[in-house]
Amino acid sequence: MTKTIRFGAASVAMFAAxxxxxxxxxxxxxxxxxxEVLAALELTNTDALNFGTVILSxxxxxxxxxxxxxxxxxxxxxxxxxxxxxxxAAGFTVTGTAGSNVSVAVQDLVANPVSLTHTGNVxxxxxxxxxxxxxxxxxxxxxxxGFSGSEAFTVGGTIALDGSEIAGTYEGTFDVTVAYQ
Amino acid sequence: MFFNSLQKIAxxxxxxxxxxxxxxxxxxxxxxxxxxxxxxxxxxxSRGTEVILSNIGSEEATYRIGLELRRMNEDGELVPVxxxxxxxxxxxxxxxxRYAPRRIALPPGQPQAIRLSARPGAELPDGExxxxxxFKAIPRPREVTADEQPSEGVTFRLxxxxxxxxxxxxxxxxxxxxxALTQPAIVxxxxxxxxxxTIERSGESSTYGALNVFKPGVSDPVLQLGGxxxxxxxxxxxxxxxxxxxxxxxxxxQVRVEYREMPDQGGGLIAAVEGMIG
Numbered sequence: 001m002t003k004t005i006r007f008g009a010a011s012v013a014m015f016a017a018x019x020x021x022x023x024x025x026x027x028x029x030x031x032x033x034x035x036e037v038l039a040a041l042e043l044t045n046t047d048a049l050n051f052g053t054v055i056l057s058x059x060x061x062x063x064x065x066x067x068x069x070x071x072x073x074x075x076x077x078x079x080x081x082x083x084x085x086x087x088x089a090a091g092f093t094v095t096g097t098a099g100s101n102v103s104v105a106v107q108d109l110v111a112n113p114v115s116l117t118h119t120g121n122v123x124x125x126x127x128x129x130x131x132x133x134x135x136x137x138x139x140x141x142x143x144x145x146g147f148s149g150s151e152a153f154t155v156g157g158t159i160a161l162d163g164s165e166i167a168g169t170y171e172g173t174f175d176v177t178v179a180y181q
Numbered sequence: 182m183f184f185n186s187l188q189k190i191a192x193x194x195x196x197x198x199x200x201x202x203x204x205x206x207x208x209x210x211x212x213x214x215x216x217x218x219x220x221x222x223x224x225x226x227s228r229g230t231e232v233i234l235s236n237i238g239s240e241e242a243t244y245r246i247g248l249e250l251r252r253m254n255e256d257g258e259l260v261p262v263x264x265x266x267x268x269x270x271x272x273x274x275x276x277x278x279r280y281a282p283r284r285i286a287l288p289p290g291q292p293q294a295i296r297l298s299a300r301p302g303a304e305l306p307d308g309e310x311x312x313x314x315x316f317k318a319i320p321r322p323r324e325v326t327a328d329e330q331p332s333e334g335v336t337f338r339l340x341x342x343x344x345x346x347x348x349x350x351x352x353x354x355x356x357x358x359x360x361a362l363t364q365p366a367i368v369x370x371x372x373x374x375x376x377x378x379t380i381e382r383s384g385e386s387s388t389y390g391a392l393n394v395f396k397p398g399v400s401d402p403v404l405q406l407g408g409x410x411x412x413x414x415x416x417x418x419x420x421x422x423x424x425x426x427x428x429x430x431x432x433x434x435q436v437r438v439e440y441r442e443m444p445d446q447g448g449g450l451i452a453a454v455e456g457m458i459g
Binding site for chain 2: 038039040041042043044045048049050051052053054055056082090092096097098099100101102103105108111116119131133142143145146147155157159161165167168169170171172173174175176177178179180181
């Protein structure tokens with residue numbers, strides 16, 4: 001295990017243009033050219049999570065809207081799905097070293113609940129201005145065994161409406177984290 | 182007359198549309214895309230190092246850099262730990278990491294280095310201390326225009342706050358690990374056959390490397406699993422890997438499993454086992 005410790009400092013690959021010459025002799029300032037190649041991890045967001053438009057009747061008793069990781073929408077209870085087309089799952093691409101161990105985690109909604117708030121009533125805690133995000137699901141299912149080097153994953157979710165919500169746009173945020181071991 | 186005003190509206194519309202698309206594209210996409218390098222940091226001694234954060238999106242973004250705690254479970258998953266639930270080792274880990282800056286606004290394509298170092302207290306017991314550094318874009322506040330409120334129906338805007346975490350490992354004093362591998366097997370998992378074995382670890386240090394399965398007389402591994410970490414909080418880690426029918430066929434019989442450091446760490450052998458897969 002001493003090897004691991006000796007190589008310590010950072011998990012970097014040192015490539016010297018002139019072989020692995022013991023560089024660092026800057027005082028000779030001559031021909032040594034060195035470059036460090038660092039393993040990198042990239043995360044990009046390609047699509048937003050969108051539940052489309054939902055219609056509530058004046059007497060609605062509420063219900064749920066689910067967009068699964070494939071982007072398919074389903075409305076349940078006393079909630080009517082509006083015109084289809086806009087709904088989609090959130091899309092991400094993670095790029096890193098092939099064969100490394102990369103995991104995907106979405107926000108734990110039990111520990112840290114998310115409420116979508118009416119954009120015209122920011123800060124309001126009234127039921128008619130808030131919609132709860134009750135579930136998040138990622139297509140990666142936690143982690144990649146045998147990470148290919150670049151993987152796309154999607155995140156779907158479920159929201160619960162109680163029927164009292166006023167018309168308008170509701171906004172909220174949720175966390176998506178890619179972790180490297 | 183009608184045609185004329187229509188033309189005007191069309192012109193105005195074109196201008197508005199261009200503006201509108203821009204305003205809409207911002208929260209949904211490419212704000213906060215990021216690159217982090219390296220993906221793993223090991224600190225020993227007082228020498229510090231740097232981690233590069235780069236904005237690979239198309240918009241300026243502000244990133245927050247923080248420290249989080251994770252515990253590995255025996256399935257190899259890193260489970261978040263709230264600061265309030267931290268044990269003494271985790272508290273010490275959080276306390277010894279110095280880093281700056283903690284908030285960076287970056288234009289597209291711009292990288293910046295985050296300097297970090299560890300200052301373990303002199304009385305701290307020898308051991309391995311670890312935190313996970315998180316890099317996350319802060320969503321930009323945006324103005325709500327009156328006309329985007331639909332008159333009926335309910336629409337939603339869910340803004341993902343997305344980021345990367347990498348382990349920062351501090352080796353303080355003398356740390357070692359002993360590793361043994363159990364006999365590999367093929368077991369029936371939920372979605373089909375899986376390669377299964379256990380990495381047994383003891384000592385203060387974590388181990389990190391690739392698992393390679395070799396067949397006698399074949400130089401290339403028939404199965405590879407990279408970046409397998411076993412952190413000090415667990416004594417053994419279950420390794421499971423789903424197999425294709427071809428891989429199942431290729432694995433049967435005599436095999437040799439090697440757990441080696443990653444090539445950029447020297448590629449040294451950590452542990453190996455010979456086994457028979459029936």
